[in-house]
Amino acid sequence: MTEEGTMDLTQEIILQHGRLSPYKGKLENPTVKVKLENPLCGDSLRVDIRIVKDQVVDACFSGEGCLISQAAASLLVGEILRVKNLNKIKKFNEETVFKLLGISLTLSRTQCALLSLRALKKAFKIIP
Secondary structure: OOHHHHHHHHHHHHHHHHHOOOOEOOOOOOOEEEEEEOOOOOOEEEEEEEEEOOEEEEEEEEEEOOHHHHHHHHHHHHHHHHHOEHHHHOOOOHHHHHHHHOOOOOHHHHHHHOHHHHHHHHHHHHOO
């Protein structure tokens, strides 16, 4: 596959997750829910997580914002559901989000992309 073909696939994945995420919604009785806003652009995000014995059993997000913030949230929630282990998820960082997105971002878009990670880190402070 060419470099151009790879970029096209990456862009398609971002478009799909940004517009029609399979992880968008709200959980009934989540263990933790966190809502954050990016005051610079107006993006808002809520992340709901259900945890049983240090394992994530369900997670989703809701909110409004630019394609990058919504796609990053969707991809991050997908990764949370894939990994499941809370101790491993607590090690997620900026590089995790950038790898999931697979594209270079401007400084302003970086803040949009990291909104979901900020919500996840805030959730760790709340998790019993």
